[in-house]
Amino acid sequence: MAFPIVFRPGRSLVQNGGDPFWSSVDRLVEDLWRSNAGEGAAVAFAPRLEVVERENEYLVTAELPGLEEKDFQIEVHGNVLTIRGEKRSESTSEQKGRHFSERVYGEFRRAIELPVEVSSDKASAAFKNGVLTVTLPKAETAKVRHIPVNAA
Numbered sequence: 001m002a003f004p005i006v007f008r009p010g011r012s013l014v015q016n017g018g019d020p021f022w023s024s025v026d027r028l029v030e031d032l033w034r035s036n037a038g039e040g041a042a043v044a045f046a047p048r049l050e051v052v053e054r055e056n057e058y059l060v061t062a063e064l065p066g067l068e069e070k071d072f073q074i075e076v077h078g079n080v081l082t083i084r085g086e087k088r089s090e091s092t093s094e095q096k097g098r099h100f101s102e103r104v105y106g107e108f109r110r111a112i113e114l115p116v117e118v119s120s121d122k123a124s125a126a127f128k129n130g131v132l133t134v135t136l137p138k139a140e141t142a143k144v145r146h147i148p149v150n151a152a
Contacts, residue, residue, distance in 0.1 A: 045087045045108050047132075058114055058136040065130040074134060076120035081136060084109040116142035 052059040062083055064072060072085025085108060092101045118136040125134045 045106050047083065047108060047110055049083075049110060049112065051112060051114075053115075056138055058118065058138070060112065060134040060136065062110070062132040062134070063130065064127075064132050067130065069127050072132070074125055074132075076118060076123055076136065079114045079117045080111055081114065081118075081134065082109065082111045083132070083134075118142075 048063045050061045052061075060081060064085075066089060067085065067087060071087070072083060075082045075084075087104075087106050087108065089104045090102070092099070094100070114136070117139040119139050120136075122137045123135065125132060127133075
């Protein structure tokens, strides 16, 4: 039997029909929601990342919707790339004489440990339409070298 999902902070996320297993899952999800966001608050922002390894470089793409270049920083230290910043969102509306205002602020930090060291002095980054693309060339010492074998 399938149960519809209800998504309202502070209320049941799953209509469990009294089943003890689903009641436990329901409580777990609600506890996680409250501990991460607070009662009725928005979930903390964590940018989605994609890391692609190429022969001589890593290409890291991060989704940063609603942010501008001034809202985040990029650091490379050894083989660790760190993207950190703050997301701020404000909205106001007025309907039928009632004023509604909502503000959401939150810091984020994503650190990615790459398998090999990169050349941070040759790294580059581009930001367009809320998508950050970081190109990290592999350090010379990390590149694979083919050693020819001479006949004796």
